[in-house]
Amino acid sequence: xxxxxxxxxxxxxxxxxxxxxxxxxxxxxxxxxxxxxxxxxxxxxxxxxxxxxxxxxxxxxxxxxxxxxxxxxxxxxxxxxxxxxxxxxxxxxxxxxxxxxxxxxx
DNA sequence: TTCTTGACAACAG
DNA sequence: GCTGTTGCCAAGA
Numbered sequence: 001x002x003x004x005x006x007x008x009x010x011x012x013x014x015x016x017x018x019x020x021x022x023x024x025x026x027x028x029x030x031x032x033x034x035x036x037x038x039x040x041x042x043x044x045x046x047x048x049x050x051x052x053x054x055x056x057x058x059x060x061x062x063x064x065x066x067x068x069x070x071x072x073x074x075x076x077x078x079x080x081x082x083x084x085x086x087x088x089x090x091x092x093x094x095x096x097x098x099x100x101x102x103x104x105x106x
Numbered sequence: 107t108t109c110t111t112g113a114c115a116a117c118a119g
Numbered sequence: 120g121c122t123g124t125t126g127c128c129a130a131g132a
Contacts, residue, residue, distance in 0.1 A: 006129095024114090024115090025113080025114050025115080026114075026115060026116095029114085029115095034128085035115095036115090036126085036127050036128070037114095037127075037128060037129085038114045038115060038127085038128095039112065039113095039114050039115090039127070039128065039129080040114095040127095040128065040129065041113085041114075042112070042113040042114060043112070043113080043128095043129070043130080044113095045113060046112085046113055056113085059113080060113095061113080061114060061115080062114075062115055062116080063115090063120095066113085067113035068113065069113085070113070073113095087120075089120095
């Protein structure tokens with residue numbers, strides 16, 4: 001049973017993304033329980049009202065690229081502390097959010 | 107009900 | 120790294 005809608009679940013996860021890190025649509029979809037619904041994540045974000053104050057700028061695609069027509073996202077991420085590659089992509093190698101995982105020691 | 111579109115992901119060239 | 124194609128699922132016309 002779906003206690004909450006898919007988009008609601010996405011918002012919840014997105015809100016958990018720490019500053020200085022980013023998550024991919026596939027990551028959010030996976031954590032929400034539907035690894036194949038990465039597109040719905042984007043749909044949910046597009047429908048996400050500003051009331052949610054979601055750090056949607058921390059959500060990027062699998063390649064670390066920002067959303068189309070959204071140049072501000074890069075500026076926001078840079079202020080958050082996210083590193084960018086010289087080609088304009090997010091440095092997922094460093095800023096990719098692991099999503100509650102591991103506290104692995106290494 | 108069918109077709110199109112979409113803030114995507116993954117693979118091939 | 121970029122482009123083209125395929126697969127996935129949902130919402131809208």
